[in-house]
Amino acid sequence: MNINRNIAISDTGFVFDPSSGDSYSLNPVGTEIIQLLKKQKTIEEIQVEIVSKYEVDDVQLEKDIIDFILTLEQYNLIENNE
Amino acid sequence: MEKLIYERPLIKKLVTGMPNKFGMKTVNEPISHIENISVKELLEKYGSPLYVISEKTIRKVFKTAKRAFETRYPKVQFAWSYKTNYLNSVCNVYHQEGSWAEVVSGFEYDKAIGNGVDGNHILFNGPDKSEADLTKAIKNGSYIHIDNFDELYTIVKLVDEIKEKPKLAIRVNMDTGIFPQWDRFGFNYENGEAWKALNQILMNEKLELVGLHCHIGTYIMKTDAYAVAASKLAELAVRIKNKFNKNIKYIDLGGGFASKNTLKGAYLPASDTVPSFDEYAEAISNALLTSELEPQHMPTLILETGRALIDDSAYLLGTVQAIKRLADGRRSMIIDVGVNLLFTAFWYEHTITPAQPFSQYTEDTVIYGPLCMNIDVIRENINFPLLKKGDNFVINRIGAYNMTQWLQFITLRPNIVMIDLEGKVHIVRERETNENITNSERLPMHLQKK
Amino acid sequence: MSKRKLTIAVTGLNNTDNPGPGIPVIRGLRDSEEFEVRIIGLAYENLEPGIYMHDIVDKTYQIPYPSAGTEVLLARLEYINSIEKIDVLIPNFDAELNTFMRSADKLKKMGIRTFLPTLEQYEERHKSVLPEYGEKYDVRVPKSKAIFNASDIYSLNDDFTYPVMVKGKFYDAFIAYNTEQVKMHFNKISSKWGLPVIIQEFVKGVEVNVVALGDGKGNVVGAVPMRKQFITDKGKAWAGITLKDDKMLEQTQKIFSATKWRGGMELELIKTNDGKYYLIEINPRLPAWVYLAVGAGQNLPEALVKLALGEDVKPYENYQVGKLFIRYSYDLICDIAEFEQLSTFGEL
Structure with a gap:
């Protein structure tokens, strides 16, 4: 699972997909996750990173990350190479 | 190091002609207290949901x-x-x-x-x-x-x-x-x-x-x-x-x-x-x-x-039961307050305010009550902050008609408390029990379990 | 003489094919011989063209929709004012006027001046009560009826003959030739602007308009009549010409004297073939074609700012007849970085 390579993500949480022309905005947790995904981190690694930084438990976070990735897939921002 | 406040990750497509987060913020501040009494404490003590009258x-x-x-x-x-x-x-x-x-x-x-x-x-x-x-x-x-x-x-x-x-x-x-x-x-x-x-x-x-x-x-x-x-x-x-x-x-x-x-x-x-x-x-x-x-x-x-x-004198306090996604991708939030308790949701767009701090990020959300009935909708479409299960909220301006037109439907009605002039909290109507409802029922002999 | 420096906030930067008056108002202010203005754009949506016109608008902030209520709007304006120190604010949308009129006192406390009609003036000129307005001020208006329910459409035949105009409370007007079309427009308009929807007798004739400014004491500070020469499929003027029409100016003076109108106004009239004028709509603000008035010699945006600052303004008495405006569209080129900046921070 990879974030599409051409996609531009800024630190401010603005995402631009040059292939579709669509832009998106992210909240801070979303920005962080998408940047970790871009660094090829696994979901487990992302979870550890977020839990160490934010006031959230594993169960809640796992549920939210799965849902978030589903949204990214819907927007065609993720290449699934499984 | 103190941990940061967590909100679920959010990505929102910027649609032409649609306002972004600066356009649609409908509430500014959380309502954490009602007359200096913590919403969380009220809910812990008297149960959720809860009517509060001032x-x-x-x-x-x-x-x-x-x-x-x-x-x-x-x-x-x-x-x-x-x-x-x-x-x-x-x-x-x-x-x-x-x-x-x-x-x-x-x-x-x-x-x-x-x-x-x-x-x-x-x-x-x-x-x-x-x-x-x-x-x-x-x-x-x-x-x-x-x-x-x-x-x-x-x-x-x-x-x-x-x-x-x-x-x-x-x-x-x-x-x-x-x-x-x-x-x-x-x-x-x-x-x-x-x-x-x-x-x-x-x-x-x-x-x-x-x-x-x-x-x-x-x-x-x-x-x-x-x-x-x-x-x-x-x-x-x-x-x-x-x-x-x-x-x-x-x-x-x-x-x-x-x-x-x-x-x-x-x-x-x-x-x-x-x-x-x-x-x-x-x-x-x-x-x-x-x-x-x-x-x-x-x-x-x-x-x-x-x-x-x-x-303006009454509030309905409650708790988020679940956050889920609908088939069309929209977000839905299920709360423990349904149209059985908030009858006026049929004609008002009630203001719902989180009871805990939240950021400026919002998502298009449908807010459903807990009833297993399709009509149980509290807000059809609201740009709402990102709450999670267990978070609390306050619906204000509910004093008229809700405590008379409410329905004893599917579930029992909760406690109603009144905060008096000194800030003391009184239960003014106790939460219903199964007995309250069934006591007036009569079961014909032939239907009784032998 | 050096020009006075003023910071002026303006909404209505949607200079699209259905343009808001923001950009023309700003052009008037930029033409002023007395002021040197810094323009703060206030935008609702992130593609309002004015946001990206940096020679017209110095800085833009996004603000919450009127439907979010005055409280959140004032909180946002307070923030903007803490940075920009706004002298005068000119709202340009019908739908936001109520919110700004109600906030006028609070804005004044922040040091922001406005020059708006009173709530009463604003309410009584609503399309839905035009018949009452016509009667009260002795102005000829087409027969109209406010309807709240789709079922009322079937009984329209009793009072109206088709075609009729179907109009929204704030915006939108469609012509309908039968019940089915009325129903279609009713649903569309009511879902967008709420109820009531107004049904108006269709008056055949030429559409003529007046842009005017009232000082709130019954005086007309300026007024310029215009005939639309080219109308887009959205019913907007794409070209127009100033007229010499004393009857229209008399009509304007009569309405302003009677109502003591405060602020900008656009009168929409139909002139029938036999020379009668029907008032079909009063817009409680300067219209998008106000720059024609500036070009014809009456800088109404400048005069409005002076009135907002509490200064005496000498009424304009003349304007050039036969001045034309021809609207054109223009493709701005801007970088995605600007869009990002606005979408992320709400300012550009």
């Missing part, structure tokens, strides 16, 4: 309304509209403030008597009055506001049996320039029916006409409509004076003042469009004072406003 707000709003009218008109009397909220604790706050009782059924009438209201401080309105109810009201010297000719004939018949002179008013309906025109209650002004009914009462020596009543509608945002209503009733009063040389004691303009809840389909929020008590008072007082009524015999002005007095 005695302080009730009294404050009442005083504002009273002042608005009393500074403009010499004789003013409020009568608390029982159907809006007939919890005894609420009614008694109003009675302490000097309100009479305005009731529309035998049940409400008995409740008022039970609250210690004098019979001659009760206005009995509406089409639902049995002979037994009328008899009681006549004997207690209550004011009966007649709805139709059948009721008038019933009273005439009862008077022969009771031998007491009933105090009567008629309800008048009329065109005040608003839509819809309520013509199902009372006698019509324009077609002469009201005048005919008044003549019948005034020509009957066994009856006493004391007042004129109208109630032009509900959630009326045009103060002009009240001015029209007041002028028409004043005109009737003058005609009565001219023909029968009788001064009526009061003109009752009913209720219908809007609260600051926004109706579905309205473009601007009600807090920006609804008239203040001062504006209503100005229109009504002006119409009466500039009428042909004799200055030395000005009738008392009675007001039965309910919604505008109580709505």
Whole structure:
């Protein structure tokens, strides 16, 4: 699972997909996750990173990350190479 | 290092022509406390969901309304509209403030008597009055506001049996320039029916006409409509004076003042469009004072406003049960408050505010109640902060009609607490138990488990 | 003489094919001989063209929609004002006026001046009460009826003959030739602008308009009549010409004297073939074609700012007849970085 390579993500949480022309905005947790995904981190690694930084438990976070990735897939921002 | 506040990750497509987060923020600050009492603590102690009533707000709003009218008109009397909220604790706050009782059924009438209201401080309105109810009201010297000719004939018949002179008013309906025109209650002004009914009462020596009543509608945002209503009733009063040389004691303009809840389909929020008590008072007082009524015999002005007095005084607190995604990708949030407890969600776009801090990020959300019924929708489409299971929220302005029109449907009704003037919390209605509901049921023998 | 420096906030930067008056108002202010203005754009949506016109608008902030209520709007304006120190604010949308009128006192406390009609003036000229307005001020208006319910459409035949105009409370007007079309427009308009929807008798004739400014004491500070020469399929003027028409100016003076109108106004009239004028709409603000008035010699935006600052303004008495405006569209080129900046921070 990879974030599409051409996609531009800024630190401010603005995402631009040059292939579709669509832009998106992210909240801070979303920005962080998408940047970790871009660094090829696994979901487990992302979870550890977020839990160490934010006031959230594993169960809640796992549920939210799965849902978030589903949204990214819907927007065609993720290449699934499984 | 202290951890950061977590909100679920969010990605939002920026759609052309659609506002972004700066355009759609509808609430600024969380409501973490109600009169310095923590929302979380209230829910922990009294359970979720929970109705919270503020005695302080009730009294404050009442005083504002009273002042608005009393500074403009010499004789003013409020009568608390029982159907809006007939919890005894609420009614008694109003009675302490000097309100009479305005009731529309035998049940409400008995409740008022039970609250210690004098019979001659009760206005009995509406089409639902049995002979037994009328008899009681006549004997207690209550004011009966007649709805139709059948009721008038019933009273005439009862008077022969009771031998007491009933105090009567008629309800008048009329065109005040608003839509819809309520013509199902009372006698019509324009077609002469009201005048005919008044003549019948005034020509009957066994009856006493004391007042004129109208109630032009509900959630009326045009103060002009009240001015029209007041002028028409004043005109009737003058005609009565001219023909029968009788001064009526009061003109009752009913209720219908809007609260600051926004109706579905309205473009601007009600807090920006609804008239203040001062504006209503100005229109009504002006119409009466500039009428042909004799200055030395000005009738008392009675007001039965309910919604505008109580709505701001109560809150519904609750908890998020689940966040899920709908088939079309929209977000939905399930809360433990359904239309069973928030009946007014059928016509208002209620303001829902998180009880804990939240960021400026929002998502298009549908808010559902917990009932297993498709109609259980609290907000169809709201840009809402990112809450998670277990988070709390506050729905404000729910004091009117929810604690009377609620449904015992699927589940039991929760505790209602009142915060008194000293900040003490009292349970004023206990949460229901299974026994409360099943005690009045009877199971035929052949259906009982052997 | 050096020009006075003023910071002026303006909404309505949607200079699209259905343009808001923001950009033309700003052009008037930029033409002023007396002021040197810094323009703060206030935008609702992130593609309002004015946001990206940096020679017209110095800086833009996004603000919440009127439907969010005055409270959140004021909070946002307070923030903007803490940075920009706004002298005068000119709202240009019908739908936002109510919110700004109600906030006028609070804005004044922040040091922001406005020059708006009173709530009463604003309410009584609503399309839904135009018949009452016509009667009160002795102005000829087409027959119209406000409807709240789709079922009322079937009884329209009693009062109206088709075609009729179907109009929204704030915006939108469509012509309908039968019940079915009325129903279609009713649903569309009511879902967008709420109720009521207004049904108006269709008056045949030429559409003529007046842009005017009132000082709130019954005086007309300036007024220029115009005839639309080219109308887009959205019913907007794409070209127009100033007219010499004393009847229209008399009509304007009569309305302003009677109502003591405060602020900008656009009167929409139909002139029939037999020379009668029907008032069909009063817009409670300067219209998008106000720059024609500036070009014809009456800088109404400048005069409005002076009135907002509490200064006396000498009424304009003349304008050039036969001045034309021809609207054109223009493709701005801007970088995605600007869009990002606005979408992320709400300022550009």
